[in-house]
Amino acid sequence: DAGVIQSPRHEVTEMGQEVTLRCKPISGHNSLFWYRQTMMRGLELLIYFNNNVPIDDSGMPEDRFSAKMPNASFSTLKIQPSEPRDSAVYFCASSFDGQPQHFGDGTRLSIL
Amino acid sequence: GNSVTQMEGPVTLSEEAFLTINCTYTATGYPSLFWYVQYPGEGLQLLLKATKADDKGSNKGFEATYRKETTSFHLEKGSVQVSDSAVYFCALSDRTGGGNKLTFGTGTQLKVEL
Numbered sequence: 001d002a003g004v005i006q007s008p009r010h011e012v013t014e015m016g017q018e019v020t021l022r023c024k025p026i027s028g029h030n031s032l033f034w035y036r037q038t039m040m041r042g043l044e045l046l047i048y049f050n051n052n053v054p055i056d057d058s059g060m061p062e063d064r065f066s067a068k069m070p071n072a073s074f075s076t077l078k079i080q081p082s083e084p085r086d087s088a089v090y091f092c093a094s095s096f097d098g099q100p101q102h103f104g105d106g107t108r109l110s111i112l
Numbered sequence: 113g114n115s116v117t118q119m120e121g122p123v124t125l126s127e128e129a130f131l132t133i134n135c136t137y138t139a140t141g142y143p144s145l146f147w148y149v150q151y152p153g154e155g156l157q158l159l160l161k162a163t164k165a166d167d168k169g170s171n172k173g174f175e176a177t178y179r180k181e182t183t184s185f186h187l188e189k190g191s192v193q194v195s196d197s198a199v200y201f202c203a204l205s206d207r208t209g210g211g212n213k214l215t216f217g218t219g220t221q222l223k224v225e226l
Contacts (some may be wrong), residue, residue, distance in 0.1 A: 004155075031212055033213075033214075043201065045213065045214070048213060053214075074184035086198075091156070098205070098212045100158045101145060101212060103148075103156040106154075107152055
């Protein structure tokens with residue numbers, strides 16, 4: 001079975017550019033989560049959706065970050081404009097009806 | 113609010129040594145508890161879980177028991193292998209909002225040497 005699929009796996013871009021991270025959850029899962037992982041702050045929940053509706057976006061660091069889930073099989077996390085302090089590994093995870101979350105392999109983002 | 117506290121790493125052990133990684137939690141209600149493992153360059157993988165007090169989760173030789181009286185969920189393995197080297201995260205779940213929001217500890221890096 002296909003797991004959570006994230007793209008791209010690596011992204012290097014200059015500050016000020018728009019960055020779009022993509023996630024395809026496991027088919028049938030109804031919750032989707034975006035996390036950010038850094039050495040300094042560990043693993044942080046940015047936002048999560050349930051049945052495509054954003055439930056908690058209190059972890060989104062600032063207005064430069066936005067996330068959408070237009071349908072059950074796709075979500076994006078955008079950063080505009082990007083800054084060097086946004087450099088991190090971004091993970092997407094999905095789950096069904098309270099079952100354990102399944103994680104993608106992450107997108108390693110470097111903002112120069 | 114919910115929180116999870118893990119012992120700081122790195123933990124360095126020789127192969128076949130006994131492993132304990134401590135985890136304690138603070139939560140309202142009755143959360144489910146999890147251990148996730150992250151190998152280098154990969155996402156987190158569920159290692160084991162327990163959904164109620166006194167449950168024991170186990171997988172791949174790892175075990176953890178949900179202790180409500182001590183609010184703990186310590187991870188143990190009787191004999192570690194080099195391949196167990198990874199970062200281990202303790203987490204609890206919160207069903208608020210209909211999802212399965214997880215609160216993670218900071219992670220404990222395990223290094224197993226020959």
